[in-house]
Amino acid sequence: MRDQSTLKPASHAAQAIADLWWILFVVSVIVFFVVVALLLVGVLRRRGGGEPDRSTSRGATKFVAIAGVVVPAVVVISLFFASVATLPAVSPAGKNARMTIDVVGRQWFWDVYYRSRSIRTSNEIHIPVGVPVEIRVTSDDVIHSLWVPRLNRKIDVIPGQTSSVVFDANKAGVFRGQCAEFCGVEHGNMALLVIAEPQTRFDRWLTNEAKPAPASAGLSAFVGSGCSGCHAISGAPQQSRFGPDLSHFGLRQTIGAGTLTNTPEQLADWIRDPQRIKPGNKMPKLGLPEPEIQALVRYLESLQ
Ligand code: CUA
Numbered sequence: 001m002r003d004q005s006t007l008k009p010a011s012h013a014a015q016a017i018a019d020l021w022w023i024l025f026v027v028s029v030i031v032f033f034v035v036v037a038l039l040l041v042g043v044l045r046r047r048g049g050g051e052p053d054r055s056t057s058r059g060a061t062k063f064v065a066i067a068g069v070v071v072p073a074v075v076v077i078s079l080f081f082a083s084v085a086t087l088p089a090v091s092p093a094g095k096n097a098r099m100t101i102d103v104v105g106r107q108w109f110w111d112v113y114y115r116s117r118s119i120r121t122s123n124e125i126h127i128p129v130g131v132p133v134e135i136r137v138t139s140d141d142v143i144h145s146l147w148v149p150r151l152n153r154k155i156d157v158i159p160g161q162t163s164s165v166v167f168d169a170n171k172a173g174v175f176r177g178q179c180a181e182f183c184g185v186e187h188g189n190m191a192l193l194v195i196a197e198p199q200t201r202f203d204r205w206l207t208n209e210a211k212p213a214p215a216s217a218g219l220s221a222f223v224g225s226g227c228s229g230c231h232a233i234s235g236a237p238q239q240s241r242f243g244p245d246l247s248h249f250g251l252r253q254t255i256g257a258g259t260l261t262n263t264p265e266q267l268a269d270w271i272r273d274p275q276r277i278k279p280g281n282k283m284p285k286l287g288l289p290e291p292e293i294q295a296l297v298r299y300l301e302s303l304q
Helices: 012-047 054-090 199-207 219-222 262-271 290-302
Strands: 098-104 109-112 118-122 123-126 133-139 146-148 155-156 163-167 175-177 189-198
Touching: 012 054, 012 109, 098 118, 098 123, 098 146, 118 199, 123 133, 133 146, 133 155, 133 262, 155 163, 175 290, 219 290
Parallel strands: 098 133, 123 189
Antiparallel strands: 098 109, 109 118, 133 163, 146 155, 146 175, 175 189
């Protein structure tokens, strides 16, 4: 399940960002206390009253020149080089990605494509541990931003433009990501999970994802209830791309881009009234009879 125990970086890039963050934090704390100390000195000295002593003005000028020009210059220039040193670690060009995954931001979910295997999935990105993976992002509507803090910096997801970020997980785990650019009413419920797993497990997942759903009574119910008007399931006759792809939905951990946990009860709640759970999302309340909802839940959870 979701790994919430720690916020420790799980990649070289995230480690570099965390290191830089600590440097910036420590320096800013030191600067803050020095400024406060100088303010206090100024305030307390003033209490003494009287004219400033002209004999100390040369020393004062020297102090202002060093503390006001030289020290800030050294601090800013050092921080600049510390930041520049971090750039290669987070840049997509700095790594030899061995795999590419396309992610399309949509209001309000993530469309995920493994094009070499003709796989489409939603809101979960599986990657192998120890393999640099290029995540190529674009948007289908407004500007979103993909951010998985434990793996890399955030990357803006812009319509008509393709940008890249590399995920290179150095340990297995489930890393939560979130849309980090306000994109409308359900921006807050636009999460995703990155599941990093050992290569053999990843390969098994990939092979399984590439399999189409078997034709069944459940599939007919899915088509008959109108679900296929928006959602695709590999192997189904209709392949609408409007809503999230539901192939192998039973293996996913969440419903509605991280809004609910994927359990039969919560899925039934979702189908009954998605607008109550995620107001403004594009799935309407269908008003289906209860037995039909239960049949859909059984079918969708069986898609493994
Ligand atoms: Cu998508 Cu915020």
